[in-house]
Amino acid sequence: MNEAMFFKTEENTKKVTCFLCPKDCVIADGKTGVCGVRQNINGTFISLVYEKPVAIHIDPIEKKPLYHFHPGSKILSIGTYGCNLSCRFCQNYDISQIKDSPVDFDNIKRVTSAEIVNMCIERGLKFIAFTYNEPTIFYEYMYETAILCKEHDIKTVVVSNGQINEEPLKKLIPYIDAFNIDLKAFNENFYKKICNGDFETTKNTLRIIAENKKHLEVTFLLIEGFNDDLHEFIKMCKFLKRLDNKIVLHISRAFPRYKLNFNPTPKSLMNLFFDTAGEYLENVYMGNV
Ligand code: SF4
Incomplete structure (x- = not known):
């Protein structure tokens, strides 16, 4: 099915x-x-990606990144092909941007939700992440697996760009324990022009997750010259603080990938944003440094 x-x-x-x-x-x-x-x-x-994972790995939970959700744990992580955004700086474009190189889905080995859950049980793992590409686009596979996880006391994690409509999000939330949501900028124009996405949708997704009291961490990939306006970033921090003053923010250093030319984020810029975020939020980390 x-x-x-x-x-x-x-x-x-x-x-x-x-x-x-x-x-x-x-x-x-x-x-x-x-x-x-x-x-x-x-x-x-x-x-086309139902039960068709292209990546299954066991990662440290900190790699999602989740720093305040069962630190030190290992997590089975799965992803498929495809994405509903086309960020010009995509760090995973080889599996997300399949328009560039069409995929023969028939040749991908089928792995059922039950087999995924069994992999966890056999290895003594207590956590599963839907990650690598955008899990919204493999919703049915994620949803069925997450329901099965609840029957086996396995905790579930979604790592997402937040581009999901309200109805499917609210249907999924009861079966998910923790989220890491990418907030790519605090700017509608950046979402439209650089990502082909919708800023308000990701904000709304963050609001709904916070209202449902789920564990929530946020990742912001800082790209020099593209989303490094400090005033905008302060607005982002204030928005996150209003959602939950204990929210965890990861500021991640960017390296040039895919179609966007830029320099690796300078350490001085990382430090400036890290220090600024610390004026508004209690839990701020730097990544990729
Ligand atoms: S609306 Fe549906 S088909 Fe279109 S990009 Fe989103 S998930 Fe894919």
Whole structure:
């Protein structure tokens, strides 16, 4: 069963509208949405990445990054192909940006949710992360696995860009224990022009997670010349503080990848942002330094 959730089909045209993320793609028969992994087949909408992971690893939980959620633990981490953003600085573009190199999904080995959970049990692991690419676009696989985890006392983690509509997010939240959400800038223009995304959606996702009292950490990748306006960053810190004054913020150093040319974030800029964040938030860390 790989029929997708959150879509409707237009009777006459067989066009499908997907409501999973703010792209709200309208997709003709035979085509996929922006994420490249959800396809309209004669009016039925399917997930091409259901039970098709391309990365399964055991990582330290700090690598997600989560620093205040069961530190010192190991976590089984899974991801698939595809993403609903196309950040020009993407650090994982080889699996996220599949329009650049089309994928033969039939050749990817199927791994069921039960097999994933069994991998955890056999290795004595208590945590699973949906990560590497954007887990929203493999929602059905994540959702089923997360429900199964709850039956086996395994805690679940989502590492996401926050680009998910409210209804699917609220349906998923009861089965997720912790989130790390990427906040790419505090600026609608950056989201639109550099990421092809929607700033307000990620803010709303953060609000909903905080309201539901889930463990929440936030990652901000600092890129010199692109999202390094200190006044904007202060607004971000104030916004996060209003959500939860114990929130954990990771400021991550950027290195040039994919299509965006820039210098590795200077250490002096990292220090300035780290010190500034510390004036507003209690739990601030630097990453990639
Ligand atoms: S999940 Fe994919 S198909 Fe659905 S709206 Fe988002 S980008 Fe489009």
